[in-house]
Amino acid sequence: MSKPRLLPTGNCWCGCGKEVGLGKFFAQGHDKTAESALIALNYEGSVPHFLHAHGYGPQHSVTGDAVDKAGWQECVCGYRGAPDSIRRHQKKSGHSGLAE
Known part of the structure; x- marks a missing residue:
């Protein structure tokens, strides 16, 4: 299954509303903010739960x-x-x- 082609919009994709430079998806550091927020929402704020849900951990x-x-x-x-x-x-x- 192919992934959709995503295009920058001129606004930060974390949802903060900041304008970002040409060709950018995020304001500086906001990619990690968005990643952390998604882990908080879907994986109890736990990277181990996130990894486990995708089949990773010490065994993989x-x-x-x-x-x-x-x-x-x-x-x-x-x-x-x-x-x-x-x-x-x-x-x-x-x-x-x-x-x-």
């Missing part, structure tokens, strides 16, 4: 799936993140390679 790694299915990468030290996050991590930590 959400970050492992992100590496396998969503273009995330894993540093040689085991840190996992989006490519930009990996680059920042490696620059800060001095690590130079990706896990195989």
